[in-house]
Amino acid sequence: MAALLVKSFEGDIYLAYQDDGIRQTLITDELDRAMTFSSLHQVKDYCLNEGFDSATLQHASAYDEMCGAAMPTAAEMQMDLKWF
Template sequence: MKHRLSHLNFNDIEIPELNIHSFEMGDYLLEVDYNDHKGYVFDDNDNIVKFKNVTQVKEALNECRVKSAFLVHQSAYDEMCGAADKGDNELKVEINFNH
């Protein structure tokens, strides 16, 4: 499921959960759960929206209401040190998304 950034930032929109995924080279990708559909956020040209920091995400969604927000990072630690793969190395930390 894709969500359009231009359709989310309105004061009558409430997003139950928002995940900001820390990605390669300092990019952050935004995944939202809206209208019972979880998906990444795209622009009107069908390109995934990339942010440089959490502040940019907050500014992009300054009108809507976010109930809970998380910063999500996938660690490659096990792979880097040659340890056995544990499966899911996701770190998910709740952040304050109040405007």
């Protein structure tokens, strides 16, 4: 089974990835274009019956970098979603 990784970007943009532990594969539409979502609710609705066994939200922010602060680690910027 695979995990769902949701990456959150500034401006209410969410991308979803299938994470098999080795690589992250972007979820695409029938024309092989990246599917973008405007809310976590949209991601959940789309992925609910796709066979994922876990979900994680990872937030990407350019704010710290723009202010000259040290970049937080990925672990500090992610949380488990209790969807599955």
